[in-house]
Amino acid sequence: MRELTNAHLVAMARLGDEGAWREIVQRHLPLIWSVARAARLREADAADVCQCTWLALAEHLHRIREPARLSGWLVTTARHEASRVRKIRGRELPVDLWGPPEPALPGPEEGVLADDRAVRLWRAFAGLTDQCRDILRMVAHAPELSYQEVARVLGMPVGSLGSTRSRCLAVLRRRMDAEVRV
Amino acid sequence: MTADRDLLDALAAVLDLVDPVPPHLAEAAGFHPPTDAAPMDLLTDSALTAPAGVRGDGGTRTLRFTGPGTTVDLRLDTATRLGVRAIGLVHPAVDGSTIRATWPDGVRSAPVDPIGRFHLDPLPTGPLRFVLRRPTLPDLSTGWFVQ
Known part of the structure; x- marks a missing residue:
């Protein structure tokens, strides 16, 4: 499964192959996570963006015109969603003004x-x-x-x-x- | 070029260590079969148009979706972390319609009244999708978005 191209994996996932779907997720999760965190989202929000990206992919699997460009499609989808979430959350007041601030970026751990x-x-x-x-x-x-x-x-x-x-x-x-x- | 690739591979490994993907995310990414409903287009979203950093009126977001001959206006209030309140308007209204909010592990439905209004409360924060079901017409669905 690891040696298959994205286009092959999309074709197999379209036919309901769960292994192909899992491989798509496994292959792209670090990238999508990294894109969401790069938008300065908290962990919970970045997790929501990742999940939303997979849901959108499942919905669009049959409509993606160029399966070879799957990675680009996923990154674009995640970036758009992350930027919207950033704007929504940016407008909210913090729930606990006295709690420890969450770092905007992953700290140098x-x-x-x-x-x-x-x-x-x-x-x-x-x-x-x-x-x-x-x-x-x-x-x-x-x-x-x-x-x-x-x-x-x-x-x-x-x-x-x-x-x-x-x-x-x-x-x-x-x-x-x-x-x-x- | 190989030296560049080696450095980039090392960078990928460092990024994965410093800010690892939470393990539950891979499990949460199960395949959700697509809906049979016709997709609606997102026409406007206040999250895209409102200036960043400006607090709106209590975490309110308004979205407008359009499908064949139909518009759905949605207003989402996230005033607290307890949940999301959705109110909306379908036009034109069709007797006997319902609106269904879906999230990864749940669903909530409500009737659309004769004027086209609906109300769903509470909904979880996170990915959401709304499907309009009408007795004699095809179902219409919004795309997934995070609220």
């Missing part, structure tokens, strides 16, 4: 990172611009996405994506190295 290289990589990534983080998160979790798809999902001109991606990676690498010397 470096305790879970086993080795020094991972810690340096995390620190370097956390210090990048939003645009660099968005691009790198997407190409890290979904290598199969084309430049056209990444550019479309992030609303960037496709012509500049390649150079921006390279620049972001160069900054990431440089800062990782700089961490060694500190």
